[in-house]
Amino acid sequence: MSELPKAKAVNSSRIFAGLMLAFALFYALEVIGLKVPFAYDPLGPKAFPLLLAILLAIFSLLVVFSPQEQEIRWPANRLLLKSVLLAMTLVGYCICLFWFGFILATIVAVTLLALLFEARWVHSLSAGILSGLIFYGLFGWLLQIPLPKPLW
Amino acid sequence: MNILNFLIQGFSxxxxxxNLGVALIGAFIGTLAGALPGIGPINGVAVLLPIAYTLNLPPETALIMLSGIYYGAEYGGRISSILLNIPGDSSAVMTTLDGHPLAKQGRASQALAISAISSFIGGTIAVVGLTLxxxxxxxxxxxxxxxxxFALIVFSFSVLAIIVGHKPIKTAIAAILGMMLTTVGVDSSTGILRYTYGQPELYDGIDFLIVVIGLFxxxxxxxxxxKTDTSKLVPIEIKDRAWQWLEIFKYKWTILRASIIGFTIGVLPGTGASVASAVAYSLEKRIGDRDGTFGKGDVRGLAAPEAANNAAAGGAFVPMLTLGIPGSGTTTILLGALLLYNIQPGPMLFSERPEIAGGLIASMYVGNLMLLVLNLPLVKVFTRILLIPLWLLVPGITVMATIGVLSVHGSIFSLFWMLGIGLFGYFLRKLDYxxxxxxxxxxLGELLEANLRRALAISGGQIDILFQSEISRVLWFLTILTIAVLPAFQSIRKAILQKAKS
Known part of the structure; x- marks a missing residue:
């Protein structure tokens, strides 16, 4: 943490507030462009989103100009790599569910997740296989929740 | 309405x-969710809500189970607080202060028993209050x-800003972002599409279940x-002998005071158990800490926050059921659950659907009793489960969350929404929102917009309809009062927290 310069004017809190400000503008413009042929109420569908956008802009500006906060500890190095891998595993899981079906996708995903949380290979693989079968047995078979089947 | 008849019908x-079965399941899962650090009641309710919904459980049954998870978690939170010095969830922070020192002195089973009984008394007093x-x-x-x-919803947001907010501006931003998400989809009064970008999946708006699961x-x-893996921590062993039951009478005033404070704070919209336990603890310390024993293993310092957080959990149901304004994060999700079943909480719930309101309230008497039984003799079972490693816990949450979404929407689109909202939630949390x-x-965003537009439609666009009735004037006055005392309240809160810590 020490490598951060002391009088740094831009930190993640302000960057986020800046993004929110931009989002407020975008959000407002989107609704202004709506064509409303008729509305039964005097306010119509535009007023509330506009009000929200104005409020968001005001509060975001307050954050941008409020006193400097302590910089947030973002994941770095190894932890950052693990976070990215975690996100990729989750996205991959969602896609694989519809290709390989629930059981197979769950076995792979649980194994990978367990490895990410520093389990040993044997443990991870057995956790994967067991949870693939148990979750399917409990929810897919016993409780009849429609879970994706393999494409083939 | 006759309260006795209402209760009799509720118990039937x-x-x-x-309903007894799901109450027991809820109580068990709740204790578990509370005890596992990192998994709070919100996660438990969020993951199980879609499954309860898909199983076509009747609304009262689903609500009984989910509520059991909610107040059960207040029991579970104390276990890891006492044995590991890690609060199981945010409302159990105060429990660590005297609970863990007690356990270190070799009085772990006494600490667990006292806190379970305090929880039971606090929880039961709250249910009585709820009934009345x-x-x-x-x-x-x-x-x-x-x-x-409209005025009431604005008021509850202002209360929320104080209580959640050590950072009121960030609280406001988070609330606005939540409201913005509700504007996606078909506008119900004109049929105009807002923020859908031609995606048919977005016409109905973003599903509440997906938002909840992703976000939490x-x-x-x-x-x-x-986080550090708790499986590598060693909980304090429970080896002291069984404890004299009658001793609880020594602490009756502490428990009673804390329960009443907890219930009152729980009833306020937007405030929850963590505030209640902090206030109860500091009050008890002020009244009873003559010899400086608080923080070193004083039983009163353990009994007070535990009674208070359970009472607050019960109190949070009052505004949720009567007004449709949730009193805490988890009751917000319970409110969403009711809306899923097309049940509008509010006064009509008591007259038209008494089986839901009464059944839920009656089940809480039973549920608290079950929790007492679960948490006294079976506490060692939960201590074992406490040590479940993260490499088993995390895949478990992931698969449950995915099944939850799949059970309501079997599309990859909704799974991606879940992940996207989850990642956004992670950034919000890191940035201290x-x-x-x-x-x-x-x-509440949709209700807020609908009520505002309805009010102005009645008045023909005259804005003064918002301030005309006495009730709304009182609510606006309270809102202004809340915002005006905000800075003062925050400095008091800071002082209390610092005192409690030192």
């Missing part, structure tokens, strides 16, 4: 075998029109990646 629902006050408040709520509802369960997974105002904004 709550004592049906299926809820129907009363419901009769008042009949007078609420669109203008009054998925963001939690990323947070857990940074609370997720509670976000979800409250998401649940």
């Amino acid at each position: 629902v709550a004592l049906q075998p299926i 006050f809820a129907p009363l408040l419901a009769t008042l709520a009949i007078k609420f029109g669109p203008a009054e509802y 369960a998925i963001s939690e997974i990323f947070i857990l990646l940074e 609370s997720l509670v105002p976000f979800i409250l904004g998401f649940v």
Whole structure:
């Protein structure tokens, strides 16, 4: 943490507030462009989103100009790599569910997740296989929740 | 409405075998969710809500189970607080202060027993309060029109800003972002599409279940990646002998005081168990800490926050059931659950669907009793489960969350929404934004817009309808008062927290 310069004017809190400000503008413009042929109420569908956008802009500006906060500890190095891998595993899981079906996708995903949380290979693989079968047995078979089947 | 009849009818629902069964399941899962650090009641409720919904459980049954998870978690939180010095969830922070020192002195089983009984008394007093006050408040709520509802929702956001907010501005931003998400989809009064970008999946708006699961369960997974693994911690062994039951009478005033404080704070919209336990602890310390024993293993310092957080959990049901304004993060999700079943909480719930309101309230008497039994003799079982390693816990949450979404929407589109919202929730949490105002904004945003537009449609565009009735004037006055005392309240709160820590 020490490598951060002391009088740094831009930190993640302000960057986020800046993004929110931009989002407020975008959000407002989107609704202004709506064509409303008729509305039964005097306010119509535009007023509330506009009000929200104005409020968001005001509060975001307050954050941008409020006193400097302590910089947030973002994941770095190894932890950052693990976070990215975690996100990729989750996205991959969602896609694989519809290709390989629930059981197979769950076995792979649980194994990978367990490895990410520093389990040993044997443990991870057995956790994967067991949870693939148990979750399917409990929810897919016993409780009849429609879970994706393999494409083939 | 006759309270006795109301209760009798409620018990006839709550004592049906299926409802007793789900209450027990809820109590068990709740204790578990509370005890596991990182998994709070919100996660438990979020993940199980879609499954309860898909199983076509009747609304009262689903609500009984989910509520059991909610107040059960207040029991579970104390286990890891006492044995590991890690609060199981945010409302159990105060329990560590005297609970863990007691355990270190070799009085772990005494600490667990006392806190379980305090939890039970606090929880039960809250249910009695709920039985008495809820129907009363419901009769008042009949007078609420669109203008009054609008004022009430604004008021609850202002209360939330104080209580959640050590950072009121961030609380406001989170609430606004939540409300913005509700504007996606077809506008119900004109049929115009807002923010849908031609995607048919977005026409109905973003599903509440997907938002809840993503926001809480998925963001939690990323947070857990940074946490130390509790399986490597060693909980304090329970080896002291059984404890003299009658000793609890020594602490009757402490427990009673804390329960009443907890219930009152729980009833306030937007405030929850963590505030209640902090206030109860500091009050008890002020009254009773003559020899400086608080923080070193004083039983009163353990009994007070535990009674208070359970009482607050019960109290949070009062505004949720009578007004449709949730009193805490988890009751927000319970409110969303009711809306899923097309049940509008509020005064009509008590007169038209008494099996839901009464059944839920009656089940809470039973549930607290079950929790007492679960938490006294079976506490060692939960201590074992406490040590479940993260590498088993995290995949478990992931698969449950995915099944939850799949059970309502079998499309990859909704799974991606879940992940996207989860990642956004993670960034919000890292940036010190609370997720509670976000979800409250998401649940109440639609009501806020609908009531505002309805009120102005009645008045033909005259804005003064919002301030005309006495009820709405009182609510606006309270809102202004809340915002005005905000800075003062915050400095007091800071002082209290610092005192409690030192």
